[in-house]
Amino acid sequence: MNDYLLIFLISFLIAVFLLVFGIPLLRVIKFGQSIRSEGPKSHYTKAGTPTMGGIAIILGTIIPFIYFALKFNISKHDILLILMPFILYGILGFIDDYLIVIKKNNAGISAKTKMLFQIIWAAIYYFVFLDKGMKTTINFFGLEFDLKWGYGILILLMLVSSSNAVNLSDGLDGLASGLMIIALLSTILLAFYYKNLPVLIFAFCLLGGILGFLCYNFNPAKVFMGNTGSLALGAALANMFILLKLEILLIIIGFVFVLEALSVIIQVSYFKLTKGKRIFKMAPIHHHFELSGYSEVEVNLIFWLIGIIVGLIGFILGIRVFR
Numbered sequence: 001m002n003d004y005l006l007i008f009l010i011s012f013l014i015a016v017f018l019l020v021f022g023i024p025l026l027r028v029i030k031f032g033q034s035i036r037s038e039g040p041k042s043h044y045t046k047a048g049t050p051t052m053g054g055i056a057i058i059l060g061t062i063i064p065f066i067y068f069a070l071k072f073n074i075s076k077h078d079i080l081l082i083l084m085p086f087i088l089y090g091i092l093g094f095i096d097d098y099l100i101v102i103k104k105n106n107a108g109i110s111a112k113t114k115m116l117f118q119i120i121w122a123a124i125y126y127f128v129f130l131d132k133g134m135k136t137t138i139n140f141f142g143l144e145f146d147l148k149w150g151y152g153i154l155i156l157l158m159l160v161s162s163s164n165a166v167n168l169s170d171g172l173d174g175l176a177s178g179l180m181i182i183a184l185l186s187t188i189l190l191a192f193y194y195k196n197l198p199v200l201i202f203a204f205c206l207l208g209g210i211l212g213f214l215c216y217n218f219n220p221a222k223v224f225m226g227n228t229g230s231l232a233l234g235a236a237l238a239n240m241f242i243l244l245k246l247e248i249l250l251i252i253i254g255f256v257f258v259l260e261a262l263s264v265i266i267q268v269s270y271f272k273l274t275k276g277k278r279i280f281k282m283a284p285i286h287h288h289f290e291l292s293g294y295s296e297v298e299v300n301l302i303f304w305l306i307g308i309i310v311g312l313i314g315f316i317l318g319i320r321v322f323r
Contacts, residue, residue, distance in 0.1 A: 136149075
């Protein structure tokens with residue numbers, strides 16, 4: 001346990017160190033956030049807040065993970081599988097953030113292009129996954145089914161939907177990072193229970209990196225993770241459940257992320273069907289609560305509480321039903 005505490009602390013300190021020097025640098029080079037004109041008016045004051053803080057999370061996770069993975073004799077194949085989605089989706093998010101900053105609006109990579117690369121990254125991961133002899137079975141509440149080639153479709157859905165869901169949730173100071181920390185605590189317990197050392201080490205590294213970032217991201221945020229962070233985190237979360245062979249639990253433990261994504265799908269679909277009518281005051285749903293009179297901190301606390309509840313439910317199911 002002392003080793004895991006050390007892993008966490010090193011990741012935490014690296015992320016904090018990078019942000020201590022990185023935030024002033026981002027201000028100097030004017031890498032500030034552009035705020036959507038159609039978003040809540042209360043967010044306009046956030047324009048110019050340094051973004052791309054996800055770089056600190058990524059580096060704060062990767063550096064200690066590689067060191068400790070090699071120290072604990074984790075195979076290079078396992079290291080590759082753990083890091084691939086995290087890095088690839090992070091790179092995509094970085095390019096998107098960079099274009100947004102350069103253009104000084106929210107028109108980064110087009111939605112179609114972004115989706116195309118998310119699919120390509122998932123396909124590359126799937127072929128590496130198969131090449132390493134990983135099983136294509138899925139654990140469905142204790143019953144195992146071999147999806148064969150269909151497992152590739154499942155990987156695609158998990159990586160793409162999770163990365164986009166976390167991205168959509170990153171709309172309030174500390175919301176996405178707080179939800180990720182809660183989900184990671186459940187993931188760590190499951191990885192410990194199932195004795196999956198690669199996932200356990202990575203989860204502790206990621207926990208330290210995100211918590212270090214949250215120190216500067218809690219309301220009022222001094223830095224945003226940007227698409228660099230949110231796309232990488234969403235892909236990493238899905239990947240951990242793929243490697244734990246607890247794929248279905250991602251929906252439960254990541255329920256708030258699912259809810260955020262569903263609210264956008266429902267809002268857009270209903271808007272098109274009714275030619276202009278809306279179900280929510282604004283989507284994603286955290287903005288609906290904002291416009292209903294709740295402060296950002298109150299919305300965070302409500303969503304975090306839901307995250308804690310579903311995280312506990314997911315962990316209990318994981319050790320009672322899925323074993």
